[in-house]
Amino acid sequence: MLLRENIPASYIVGKIKNEVVFVTLYSVFIAVMYNTFHFTRISIPIAVPTILGTVISLLLAFKSNQAYDRWWEARTIWGAIVNDSRTLTRQLLTYVDTKYGPSEERAFCEKMAKRQIAWCYSLSRHLRRQDPLKGLEKLISAEDLNYIKQYSNIPLALLELQGADLRHAYKLGWINEFQQVELDNTLTRFSNEMGGCERIKNTVFPATYGTYIHFSLVLFIMLLPFGLIEFFGVVEVPVVIAIASAFFLIEKMAIHLQDPFENKPTDTPTTTISQTIERDIKQMLKVNYKQEEKVEEKDQSKMFYIL
Structure with a gap:
């Protein structure tokens, strides 16, 4: 998940350490060959790598x-x-008459609201290809848990249970036809949002595009020492390393951002968002969020930055 933390330099360097080692050895080799063996004094106009670098940029x-x-x-x-999670809870609490304290209607509202929290956590873990059932026993009944285990798509199974309970409430007269339609529209939006996340997750960023850019970047780095050696001499080594590091870091940034559900520091913070939803819904239900056991504790941010 994306974190509001200062990223350690060791983490940044670790992302490009192999590339930096290669560039260092290569640029040192070119400098040694140029200054030691005069017949290998090859240089190219600085305009050549400059133009290529501009295109790659x-x-x-x-x-x-x-x-x-x-x-x-x-x-x-x-x-x-x-x-929409807040909207669903508000609709349940305002549409269904729960003012007389503990009742079947109140239990129905709490059941659907907590199942919505479970849906958020399961969708987060489903998108990251983790166990989507983890922690759900704290929010849904054993019967519901056994039912959704039959599905490969756990969030979809939870939405199906929400729809079934909504139909049951309508038949019992707890909500009228208009209220059922409004609540069903909210569930439909959840289905659309889940589909949008799955589309991003399952649509691969064009591999050929990234491969061609990487090969062009490698070519640029290999030509760069020949364009700088005549002007900088041995100093071209740190110059080439600095320029190459900047380009490789930008490339790595793009690679990480293109996949927002991989449980990396650059992820969309789905776990933290789910915890926010859990807190808000439980407060709307008048549940003591601080005392109740939470589904997932906040992640230790530093764990993301271990090389």
Whole structure:
């Protein structure tokens, strides 16, 4: 998940350490050969790597922009999930008459609201290809848990149970026809939002596009020492390393942002969002959120940055 933490330099360097080692050895080799063996004094006009670098910069900028669009779309969808989860709970508490204290109607509202919390957590883990059933026993009944275990798509099974309970409430007269339609529309939005997340998750960023840019970047780095050696001499080594590191970091940033559900520091923060939804819904239900055992404790942010 995306974290509001200062990223350690060791984490940043770790992402490009192999590339930096290669560039260092290569640039040192070129400098040694150029200064030791005069017959290998090959240099090219600085304009050649400059033009190639400009083209690669434009391609990387386009790739980064497209990757950020995918990340931002994922964040927008989860923002809608927050709003619709609050809306569903508010509709349940206002449509169903629960003012007389503990009753079947009140139990119905709490059951659907807590199942909505379970849906958020299960969708988060489902998108990250983790166990979507983890922790759900704290929110849903054993009967519901046994039912959804039959499905490969746990969030979809939870939405099916929500729809079934909604129909049951309508038949009992707890909600009227108009209220049933409104609640069903809210459930439909959850289904659409889940589909939007799955579309982002399952749509692979064009591999050929990234591969071609990477090969062009490698070519640029290999030509760069020959363009700088005549002007900088041995100093071209740190210059080449600095330029190459900047390009490789931008490339890595785009690669990480293009997949917002991989449980990385650059992820859409679905776990934290789910915890926010859990807190808000339980407060609307007048449940003591601080005393109740939470489904998932907050992650230790530093764990994301272990190399």
